[in-house]
Amino acid sequence: MEKKTALWIYQKMNEIRFFEEQVRRIFGKGLIPGFVHLYAGEEAVATGVMAQLEDSDYITSTHRGHGHAIAKGCDINGMMAEIMGKKDGLGGGKGGSMHVADIDKGMLGANGIVGGGFGLAAGAALSIKTLGNDNVAVCFFGDGASNEGTFHEGLNLASILDLPVIFVCENNQFGEGTPFRYASASETVAERASAYNMPGVRVDGMDVEAVYKATEEAIERAKAGKGPTLIECDTYRQYGHFEGDEQKYKSEDDPNRDRDPIIEFRGKAVENGWITKEEADSIESAAEKTIEDAVAFAEVSPLPDESSLYKDVFA
Amino acid sequence: MAERKISFMNAITESMDMAMEKDDRVILIGTDVAGGAEVDHLIQDDVYEDAFGGVFGLSKGLVGKYGRERVIDTPIAEHGYFSAAVGAAATGLRPISELMFNDFIGFALDPILNQGAKMRYMFGGKAKIPLTVRTVHGAGVGAAAQHSQTLYGMFGSIPGVKVVVPSNPYDAKGLMLAAIEEDNLIVFSEDKSIYGMKGEVPEEYYTVEIGKASVTKEGKDLTIVAIGKMVHVALEVAEGLEKDGVSIEVVDLRTVAPWDEETVLESVKKTGRLIVIDEANPHNNTATDVASVVADKAFDYLDGPIKTVCAPDTPVPFAANLEKAYIPDANKVLKVAEELIFDLKKE
Numbered sequence A: 001m002e003k004k005t006a007l008w009i010y011q012k013m014n015e016i017r018f019f020e021e022q023v024r025r026i027f028g029k030g031l032i033p034g035f036v037h038l039y040a041g042e043e044a045v046a047t048g049v050m051a052q053l054e055d056s057d058y059i060t061s062t063h064r065g066h067g068h069a070i071a072k073g074c075d076i077n078g079m080m081a082e083i084m085g086k087k088d089g090l091g092g093g094k095g096g097s098m099h100v101a102d103i104d105k106g107m108l109g110a111n112g113i114v115g116g117g118f119g120l121a122a123g124a125a126l127s128i129k130t131l132g133n134d135n136v137a138v139c140f141f142g143d144g145a146s147n148e149g150t151f152h153e154g155l156n157l158a159s160i161l162d163l164p165v166i167f168v169c170e171n172n173q174f175g176e177g178t179p180f181r182y183a184s185a186s187e188t189v190a191e192r193a194s195a196y197n198m199p200g201v202r203v204d205g206m207d208v209e210a211v212y213k214a215t216e217e218a219i220e221r222a223k224a225g226k227g228p229t230l231i232e233c234d235t236y237r238q239y240g241h242f243e244g245d246e247q248k249y250k251s252e253d254d255p256n257r258d259r260d261p262i263i264e265f266r267g268k269a270v271e272n273g274w275i276t277k278e279e280a281d282s283i284e285s286a287a288e289k290t291i292e293d294a295v296a297f298a299e300v301s302p303l304p305d306e307s308s309l310y311k312d313v314f315a
Numbered sequence B: 001m002a003e004r005k006i007s008f009m010n011a012i013t014e015s016m017d018m019a020m021e022k023d024d025r026v027i028l029i030g031t032d033v034a035g036g037a038e039v040d041h042l043i044q045d046d047v048y049e050d051a052f053g054g055v056f057g058l059s060k061g062l063v064g065k066y067g068r069e070r071v072i073d074t075p076i077a078e079h080g081y082f083s084a085a086v087g088a089a090a091t092g093l094r095p096i097s098e099l100m101f102n103d104f105i106g107f108a109l110d111p112i113l114n115q116g117a118k119m120r121y122m123f124g125g126k127a128k129i130p131l132t133v134r135t136v137h138g139a140g141v142g143a144a145a146q147h148s149q150t151l152y153g154m155f156g157s158i159p160g161v162k163v164v165v166p167s168n169p170y171d172a173k174g175l176m177l178a179a180i181e182e183d184n185l186i187v188f189s190e191d192k193s194i195y196g197m198k199g200e201v202p203e204e205y206y207t208v209e210i211g212k213a214s215v216t217k218e219g220k221d222l223t224i225v226a227i228g229k230m231v232h233v234a235l236e237v238a239e240g241l242e243k244d245g246v247s248i249e250v251v252d253l254r255t256v257a258p259w260d261e262e263t264v265l266e267s268v269k270k271t272g273r274l275i276v277i278d279e280a281n282p283h284n285n286t287a288t289d290v291a292s293v294v295a296d297k298a299f300d301y302l303d304g305p306i307k308t309v310c311a312p313d314t315p316v317p318f319a320a321n322l323e324k325a326y327i328p329d330a331n332k333v334l335k336v337a338e339e340l341i342f343d344l345k346k347e
């Protein structure tokens, strides 16, 4: 991996983690309406994929979308303000945590509807293909979402049309409190790809490099006009499904439970000489500061003007 | 005798429990209605502990009592398990199928719209669909555009579907038990922001008649028809106006489809004035339906225009101040009421 890439990945991983820790803290203080789903623990997936993308590539995200948004380059101050329902939020405070989006960055939105992204990503890929652009669309989805009918419809459609789309499953083993092994008749999500005549690969989702490489191959294939790829990343969420979840369904021996993708990447990156310890340290403190600044920014941002309630229903 | 007070949500849990106790054919099916399926440490001496008991905790304890055969966790596959619930209802079971938020109906609509609601009619009266769809509507908890909508009116526009919206714990229990007893497809829609509300609920089994509104408060000058949480807004308005010497009658619709024309018309004929409060978006909703029927059937009794107070024609916003501006409240109703009752107020 190039030094530049490793530095970027390590920075984004840290920004995501600090972001989620701060969201957790301020949610606990009652400063965030509604509910939040934290991405902590799954940073290797968002950063490993996004390290291969450009602003002009598209992604669809999930209810657990803060990590995708940060890695796709969404403005962090705007994200924090959005999550707090403030005027300077990316969506003017009208969307919130589950709807963080910035279409100019190719981020087609976190999504409150589980399984809502399969077709949207296929559609973005259809635009890319029809307009002759050299881009891809990536659909992030959870293991739970893989059991919605939309999974089947989206993958099948993308495959028959040879669309440049990559379906990235974040298999953190649970959909809310329901284990994947119970909810899915197939042992893996990846093996279902063969039914749609596309490659299905399963990678260690705690290992950024593995995600990064699998994404590279999938992009090559997509851009060569060979159609979609399904990548399943095995991972784990550090916290509950939402903040406040008792997590009674988790157990000591859940795989990946004791792993931290950020610590692992730091070790590997330093060992391979991609980044130095000093660089890693300074990335960490800079990321922490970036997020603290975002909270300060969001806290002083005003509430949206009441008139904005009626705006943007139509173009 | 002083009655026991329990919360709106506990009343619903209790009613499901009683119905399951009474009839083995009643099953509960939905995403995480128990939670933690096949997690070893949640099974002790063959008794299951739930990990969630529904995301709002309304089915807590039921899996321990009735087992995983009757409290069925599904994959996140609303179309699949709603279809299965309709199929099971047509063939001998009496399912309660949970749609976690009514907003997710996008994935589960066909089983209701084209299958469950029409089978009996298309099959010459030979099928029964004893299915209760439990779902959750309403803004007010910061859940944003895809988790806060009020869609009971949309369900209510489908022939073959009855829709019940309780406003208090007593009705919640009685209407739920009535819904489960019925051989029809009933959508039981709960406002999540009144889950904690407490009220008197008898311990025994009882039903509240589906299709019957209740006059929550009698009055003679103005009728306010309200649905679910909005009944409490109506009562607040009534209390305020009473001080000005205006007497308000509050009608809790309870069933929004088919709604109780008789009770509403009778009230309007008495008062001559009508406001309908509905948290749904303002067009093609229950309030506009009530207004049109009253305009048709009680026109001669009206002393002023029929008013509706609804959410604006926008998605539900996230920011706390915008969400507050979105939801109908007492101030908004009072503003509208002024136009109808200015001549009645005592100086």
Ligand SMILES: Cc1ncc(C[n+]2csc(CCOP(=O)(O)OP(=O)(O)O)c2C)c(N)n1
Pocket (backbone or CB within 6 Å): A062, A063, A064, A112, A113, A114, A115, A141, A142, A143, A144, A145, A146, A170, A172, A174, A175, A176, A241, B031, B076, B078, B100, B104, B107
């Ligand atoms: C259509 C729909 N059904 C159900 C839900 C409620 N819900 C939100 S997140 C979630 C679990 C999703 O699990 P998974 O896809 O594995 O993602 P994870 O939360 O593990 O990241 C559920 C059931 C929803 N938001 N949308």
